[in-house]
Amino acid sequence: MSIRQAMLALLEDGPMYGYQLRVEFEQRTGSTWPLNVGQVYTTLSRLERDGLVEQVVGEGADHASDDAGHVVYRVTEAGRGEVSEWFTTPVPRTQPPRDELAIKLALAVTVRGVDVGTLIQRQRSATMAALQDYTRLKRSGRAATPDQPEDLAWSLVLDALVFDAEAEIRWLDHCEARLRRAAVDGVRRDARSTPDTSASTAPDRSVR
Amino acid sequence: MSAPVLHLDGVTRIHGEGETEVHALRGVSFRAHAGELVAVMGPSGSGKSTLLTLAGGLDQPTRGTVRIEGEDVGALGNAGRARMRRTSVGYVFQAFNLIPALTAAENVALPRELDGEKSRAARRLAMTALEEVGILDLADRYPDAMSGGQQQRVAIARAIVGERRLILADEPTGALDTDTGEEILRLLRARCDAGAAGVLVTHEARHAAWADRVVFLRDGVVVDESGADPVDDLLEPEAAR
Ligand SMILES: Nc1ncnc2c1ncn2[C@@H]1O[C@H](COP(=O)(O)OP(=O)(O)OP(=O)(O)O)[C@@H](O)[C@H]1O
Ligand SMILES: [Mg+2]
Numbered sequence: 163m164s165i166r167q168a169m170l171a172l173l174e175d176g177p178m179y180g181y182q183l184r185v186e187f188e189q190r191t192g193s194t195w196p197l198n199v200g201q202v203y204t205t206l207s208r209l210e211r212d213g214l215v216e217q218v219v220g221e222g223a224d225h226a227s228d229d230a231g232h233v234v235y236r237v238t239e240a241g242r243g244e245v246s247e248w249f250t251t252p253v254p255r256t257q258p259p260r261d262e263l264a265i266k267l268a269l270a271v272t273v274r275g276v277d278v279g280t281l282i283q284r285q286r287s288a289t290m291a292a293l294q295d296y297t298r299l300k301r302s303g304r305a306a307t308p309d310q311p312e313d314l315a316w317s318l319v320l321d322a323l324v325f326d327a328e329a330e331i332r333w334l335d336h337c338e339a340r341l342r343r344a345a346v347d348g349v350r351r352d353a354r355s356t357p358d359t360s361a362s363t364a365p366d367r368s369v370r
Numbered sequence: 371m372s373a374p375v376l377h378l379d380g381v382t383r384i385h386g387e388g389e390t391e392v393h394a395l396r397g398v399s400f401r402a403h404a405g406e407l408v409a410v411m412g413p414s415g416s417g418k419s420t421l422l423t424l425a426g427g428l429d430q431p432t433r434g435t436v437r438i439e440g441e442d443v444g445a446l447g448n449a450g451r452a453r454m455r456r457t458s459v460g461y462v463f464q465a466f467n468l469i470p471a472l473t474a475a476e477n478v479a480l481p482r483e484l485d486g487e488k489s490r491a492a493r494r495l496a497m498t499a500l501e502e503v504g505i506l507d508l509a510d511r512y513p514d515a516m517s518g519g520q521q522q523r524v525a526i527a528r529a530i531v532g533e534r535r536l537i538l539a540d541e542p543t544g545a546l547d548t549d550t551g552e553e554i555l556r557l558l559r560a561r562c563d564a565g566a567a568g569v570l571v572t573h574e575a576r577h578a579a580w581a582d583r584v585v586f587l588r589d590g591v592v593v594d595e596s597g598a599d600p601v602d603d604l605l606e607p608e609a610a611r
Binding site: 287290291294297324325328332335339 | 559
């Protein structure tokens with residue numbers, strides 16, 4: 163996961179303490195991927211262990227909250243190198259993230275007794291409802307009139323969610339059409355073979 | 371909740387007879403209230419345009435009733451339906467249906483003029499609508515001198531000109547790029563927020579998501595609905611199925 167790189171990238175902007183990092187991250191991503199403070203501190207201590215960040219001692223940090231005893235971190239030279247490498251290297255697609263829906267559908271069309279048609283319809287409604295929510299967020303709130311760079315970042319993250327949901331709905335439509343075609347072909351095949359020995363196939367059951 | 375602006379009740383539309391019979395819609399119930407934008411999605415041939423032409427009084431159901439603001443559209447007669455289309459119902463066709471011999475402004479002003487509005491006043495309304503869709507500068511151009519997206523915006527201006535209480539739009543974003551498409555949705559949305567009822571047929575989930583409710587059609591049947599009003603479902607369970 164890219165929390166490590168994200169923390170490093172934020173620290174490039176200036177020294178910060180853990181809670182600040184979390185706030186800054188959520189400003190830009192609209193708490194789409196909520197971070198708990200514990201995760202932030204674990205990441206920071208690993209980064210420190212690897213020599214990518216270091217604690218700021220005494221002077222150097224001009225945050226008033228330093229006096230409140232927060233541990234402030236800054237990025238090291240090695241850390242800067244890692245950030246720049248992250249930004250110049252594409253995110254790999256060789257190992258696609260596990261897609262629960264794709265796996266669910268792959269099993270639904272093969273395991274007996276699953277009503278694939280209903281599964282697809284329910285999923286489409288749920289994804290459409292999420293898409294409606296993202297769209298509401300896009301047309302109101304700070305993403306609608308982004309005047310800060312963080313607001314623009316958040317509205318772009320929202321766009322990513324929108325395109326994602328849209329792609330999922332398009333894929334579901336596609337699956338539905340393919341299954342219906344497969345079911346029609348299946349019926350034709352069944353009609354050619356003897357009726358009493360032909361077992362119904364999973365796609366057949368998907369037709370309502 | 372107030373009475374719907376548009377109410378289809380058990381509507382069936384069969385084209386042709388016997389062997390060649392096509393059931394374009396089968397017992398569809400559908401409502402759009404004032405202030406509400408409803409999107410209709412579904413595969414090609416599922417009956418979306420049929421639903422819209424019935425809603426706009428351009429076609430009559432084989433069975434069932436279509437009511438606009440409580441009035442049975444079937445009982446209105448041709449003259450009554452034509453008047454309704456000039457005044458209260460705005461329609462954006464899947465093909466834009468602009469009149470080639472008229473300029474953009476004249477195309478938009480036409481429904482108002484046909485309804486007896488003075489040409490000066492009709493032109494003023496037309497210019498306002500053209501400004502809303504962002505092509506005021508093209509007011510005096512003819513359709514054949516405009517791009518597809520520009521013609522589409524003229525068609526949309528024509529559908530919103532004056533005080534339309536029901537706006538029916540069949541793929542209004544088809545020929546538009548992403549940004550312009552989004553502007554049109556913003557506009558439709560604003561009209562509905564201001565109190566009109568809107569029905570939007572679209573293939574694009576991203577555009578349907580601007581609606582309060584999304585209705586899914588398949589083979590002439592409403593198979594699903596997202597963002598449904600739960601109170602309405604309790605009152606009329608068959609409408610959600
Ligand atoms: N005048 C007509 N005569 C015979 N059949 C018709 C007529 N108009 C529509 N149909 C049929 O009715 C069905 C529904 O058509 P409709 O135009 O409503 O589909 P649609 O959902 O709008 O499709 P698309 O996404 O392609 O625009 C189709 O099978 C179509 O062939
Ligand atoms: Mg159509």
